[in-house]
Structure formats: structure tokens, C-alpha cells
Amino acid sequence: MKPSIIMVGADKGGVGKTTCSRVILDYLDAHEIVTRAFDTEYPRGTLYRFHPHVTTIVDITSTADQMKILDTLNTADVKVSVIDVRAGGLSIALQALAETGFLDAVHAGEYEFMIFHVLGSSIASLDEIEEIAPYVEDAYYFLVKNHVNDTSFFEWDPVTHRRYFEKVRTAGELTIPKLNEMSYEQVEIAGTPFSSFVGDRTSDGRVANHSFVLRGYVRTWLNRIADEFDRIELLDLLKGRGKHSKAGR
Amino acid sequence: MRRGANVFILCSPDARVGVSTTARLLTDYHLYSGVRVEGFDTDPHEPHYGDRFSDYVNVVDAAEIKGQIALFDRLLADDETPKIVDVWHRVFSRFFSTVQEIGFFEEARRRNLAPIILYHAAPTETALAGARALSASWPEVEMLIVQNEGAAPLGSHPWDTLRHYPANGKFVIPALEGPVAKILDAPSLSLSGFLRAPPTDMSIVVRAALKGWITPIFTQFNSFEMRQELRSSLYLS
Numbered sequence: 001m002k003p004s005i006i007m008v009g010a011d012k013g014g015v016g017k018t019t020c021s022r023v024i025l026d027y028l029d030a031h032e033i034v035t036r037a038f039d040t041e042y043p044r045g046t047l048y049r050f051h052p053h054v055t056t057i058v059d060i061t062s063t064a065d066q067m068k069i070l071d072t073l074n075t076a077d078v079k080v081s082v083i084d085v086r087a088g089g090l091s092i093a094l095q096a097l098a099e100t101g102f103l104d105a106v107h108a109g110e111y112e113f114m115i116f117h118v119l120g121s122s123i124a125s126l127d128e129i130e131e132i133a134p135y136v137e138d139a140y141y142f143l144v145k146n147h148v149n150d151t152s153f154f155e156w157d158p159v160t161h162r163r164y165f166e167k168v169r170t171a172g173e174l175t176i177p178k179l180n181e182m183s184y185e186q187v188e189i190a191g192t193p194f195s196s197f198v199g200d201r202t203s204d205g206r207v208a209n210h211s212f213v214l215r216g217y218v219r220t221w222l223n224r225i226a227d228e229f230d231r232i233e234l235l236d237l238l239k240g241r242g243k244h245s246k247a248g249r
Numbered sequence: 250m251r252r253g254a255n256v257f258i259l260c261s262p263d264a265r266v267g268v269s270t271t272a273r274l275l276t277d278y279h280l281y282s283g284v285r286v287e288g289f290d291t292d293p294h295e296p297h298y299g300d301r302f303s304d305y306v307n308v309v310d311a312a313e314i315k316g317q318i319a320l321f322d323r324l325l326a327d328d329e330t331p332k333i334v335d336v337w338h339r340v341f342s343r344f345f346s347t348v349q350e351i352g353f354f355e356e357a358r359r360r361n362l363a364p365i366i367l368y369h370a371a372p373t374e375t376a377l378a379g380a381r382a383l384s385a386s387w388p389e390v391e392m393l394i395v396q397n398e399g400a401a402p403l404g405s406h407p408w409d410t411l412r413h414y415p416a417n418g419k420f421v422i423p424a425l426e427g428p429v430a431k432i433l434d435a436p437s438l439s440l441s442g443f444l445r446a447p448p449t450d451m452s453i454v455v456r457a458a459l460k461g462w463i464t465p466i467f468t469q470f471n472s473f474e475m476r477q478e479l480r481s482s483l484y485l486s
Contacts, residue, residue, distance in 0.1 A: 212351065216321075220350050
């Protein structure tokens with residue numbers, strides 16, 4: 001397996017970007033793929049709160065932190081790195097990776113690079129797709145529709161929908177289904193990975209006594225997302241044998 | 250392994266087929282046997298079952314998540330108390346879609362509880378389709394048919410209807426004659442209390458008719474429990 005970076009981002013806040021990072025970490029953990037994560041919500045990380053044992057908070061625009069991420073890709077035992085890009089920072093983060101030469105290394109086949117671009121419901125959010133296009137040619141670039149907020153992604157407006165979703169060249173779309181508010185809030189309060197909540201464990205591994213009903217809803221929701229990751233063959237892509245095409249090919 | 254408490258789920262997609270009557274009979278059967286039960290009435294608007302047993306029955310709204318927590322988390326409690334759920338016909342689909350979504354039956358089996366569906370038969374396509382759908386979704390869950398001859402008569406050849414139902418057995422609730430049935434509706438009439446000490450101001454004819462109605466029903470419940478005991482006996486397996 002080549003070293004891989006999975007970048008999760010959006011130029012808008014509140015679109016469920018960290019939720020997406022969390023479910024990726026849960027999915028990879030369930031498949032025993034050891035993963036590390038970088039939370040660029042500097043200095044206070046939201047992802048860090050849920051996955052403190054694998055997450056480091058970084059400022060992706062600082063050289064020292066870029067070194068923490070990139071210079072360790074070949075030497076670290078952990079081959080998959082998830083970068084949760086803070087709201088509004090996707091273009092900046094991609095630009096920073098371009099300037100460090102990382103994107104050239106991806107082009108040369110040294111690394112695998114995946115981008116999960118979480119979309120919001122505004123036109124501005126859709127405009128990001130065009131903005132970041134120059135940086136994603138060698139990446140597996142997925143658009144993520146997060147339905148946690150009941151967003152319709154302009155499916156009711158065929159012209160707008162076509163303009164953004166049918167012209168862009170991506171590796172595919174990923175749908176994160178809605179999770180009811182009470183279940184979502186209880187996981188927030190618990191401050192644990194979704195999988196720990198389902199397993200009725202606290203962050204330090206003790207029995208938590210969460211409601212079975214809420215755990216059941218979260219389990220079903222996680223399973224549906226896992227089906228989505230299976231559908232896009234995420235594990236195969238990480239192992240370099242996926243069938244999806246990269247954005248620029 | 251110790252057999253856990255029964256969780257009776259009384260249901261039908263059709264209205265007025267006697268679901269609350271069975272819930273009442275089953276609750277009184279346990280109380281008469283000296284066994285405390287915990288009941289759940291999922292009709293938050295007109296909770297007849299809940300009103301009748303206010304000390305034992307919780308009224309929950311199964312369409313709301315808070316109600317689902319109050320219901321399903323309690324059903325899974327390991328306290329050896331039999332549970333009785335009166336599923337309102339209007340929440341029938343929602344109830345079982347929640348059961349499926351949260352994996353209730355699977356978890357109940359993992360905790361060694363015994364969920365039992367008491368499906369109320371009716372001479373309608375909806376009723377038959379509902380029973381078949383439940384059986385197809387959870388073939389491992391015990392399902393018994395309740396034939397309420399008064400509330401949902403199946404005509405002169407009930408077997409013609411019942412043979413199409415997928416079920417492990419059936420309970421028959423006989424019809425009651427009009428005047429006796431009317432007394433049964435009295436809010437103050439407790440069937441377990443009646444069996445212990447029939448009210449002296451009640452007509453002797455009514456008393457005999459009521460006792461003659463209750464006794465064979467309780468005998469069926471008792472036989473069911475004995476069959477369960479036999480099935481779970483270490484020495485017979």
C-alpha cells in the first residue's frame with residue numbers, strides 16, 4: 001500500500017465536514033486500517049475531540065506542520081492520513097500542498113490522494129467545485145452530499161443541478177444519509193467516535209449505558225455510510241487497485 | 250442459559266380487532282398469577298390499555314424518538330419482568346420499521362429475551378399481508394395468531410382464513426354476549442380482581458358467563474407458558 005492522504009474539506013462551515021472525517025476514520029478502523037488524522041481547525045480541533053488518540057491539530061499553512069504531515073508519509077508506520085480541513089480552508093490547503101510539491105509527487109505516483117469535498121446547499125458552496133479543479137487532477141475527487149442538514153443540493157432545480165454536478169469530472173459522488181437529531185446530539189455529548197457510541201463505550205473504554213434505540217439508529221446510519229464507501233471501493237483505492245478514474249483523466 | 254422474560258408484542262395493521270383486549274387479558278393473567286408486568290400503550294391519544302392499568306402501563310408515542318427510547322430501552326431491560334406492548338394500529342408500520350432500524354429483535358435474542366408477536370387475525374388482505382411481511386422479515390421470532398371471535402369474526406369457516414397465516418400457534422378469544430361484554434367495558438372492572446373475589450353486587454348469571462369466558466383464555470396463556478418451559482428445559486433438549 002502506498003502512503004495515502006485523504007483530505008476532507010469544504011469552503012463552507014456547517015456542512016458536515018468533520019462528520020465525514022469521523023465516519024471515514026470509523027470505517028477504516030472497522031477494516032483494521034491503521035490511520036492517523038490531522039485536524040486543521042487550529043488551535044482547537046473538533047475532530048481531535050472525537051478521535052484524540054489518532055489526531056494531531058495542525059496549521060496546514062505553517063511550514064513546521066506541513067513537515068509533520070508530508071515528511072512523515074514515507075517513514076510513518078501508518079500509511080493512511082486523513083486531513084480534516086477547517087471550514088473555508090480547502091482551496092488554501094490544496095494550494096499549500098501544491099507549493100510543497102506534494103501534488104507533483106502524487107502525479108509521479110508516489111502517493112495516493114483522495115479528496116472528499118463536502119457540499120453545502122448554497123451556490124457559493126457549489127462554486128468551490130470549479131475553484132479547486134486545478135488542484136485535483138491527480139486525485140480521486142469525490143463530491144459528498146451530506147444529508148445531515150436535509151440539504152437537497154438543488155436536485156429540485158435541474159438547470160443548476162446539471163451545471164455543477166454533470167460538468168465536473170469526479171471519481172463519483174458519496175451520500176451521507178440523515179441521522180436523526182437526538183442520536184447525533186447524544187454522540188456529540190458523548191464525545192466519542194460513532195463506533196464507540198454504537199458499542200456503548202465511553203472515550204476511556206468503560207460501559208456507557210447509552211440508549212439502545214439511539215445506538216441502533218447510529219449503527220444503521222454507519223452501516224449505510226459503510227455501504228457507500230464499499231460502493232466507491234475506498235479500500236481498493238487505498239490499495240491502488242480501484243476502478244475509479246482520477247479527476248483529470 | 251437462563252431463559253429471559255417474555256416480551257409480548259400485540260399488533261395488527263387493522264383497527265378494532267381486539268389488540269387492547271388481549272393486552273388487558275394478558276396483563277390480568279399475569280397479575281392474577283402474582284407476576285408483575287410492565288405494559289406499554291402506544292396510542293398516546295386514547296390510551297385505553299394505559300388508562301386501565303395506570304400502575305403498570307406506560308403510555309408512549311412510538312412515532313417520536315423519546316417515546317421509542319422509553320419503550321425499546323425498557324423492553325430490553327434485564328429485570329425478569331414480562332413486558333406487554335399494545336401496538337396501536339396507526340403506528341404499526343412505524344413500530345416495525347423502528348424495530349428493524351435499531352435491530353431490536355437481534356438485540357433481544359442476544360440478551361436472551363423472548364420476543365413473541367401476538368398477531369391479531371382479521372378477514373382482510375391487509376391483515377394477512379402484514380403477518381406475512383413480519384414472518385418474512387423475522388422468521389426466527391415466534392409469532393402466534395390471536396383470533397378474537399367477538400372483535401374480528403372470521404366467518405363460518407375461520408380455518409380457511411387462518412391456514413394462510415404464518416404462525417407457530419394461536420390463541421382464541423371467544424365472543425361474549427352483549428350484556429356481559431358491556432360489563433367488561435366498565436373502567437373499574439379488574440379481571441384479576443374479579444377472579445379473586447367476584448363483586449357481590451354483580452348478577453350471578455353475568456359472573457358465571459364472565460368466569461366462563463376468562464378461564465379458557467387464561468388456560469391458553471398458562472399452556473403457552475408451560476410449553477415454553479418445556480422447550481427450554483435442559484433435560485428435554
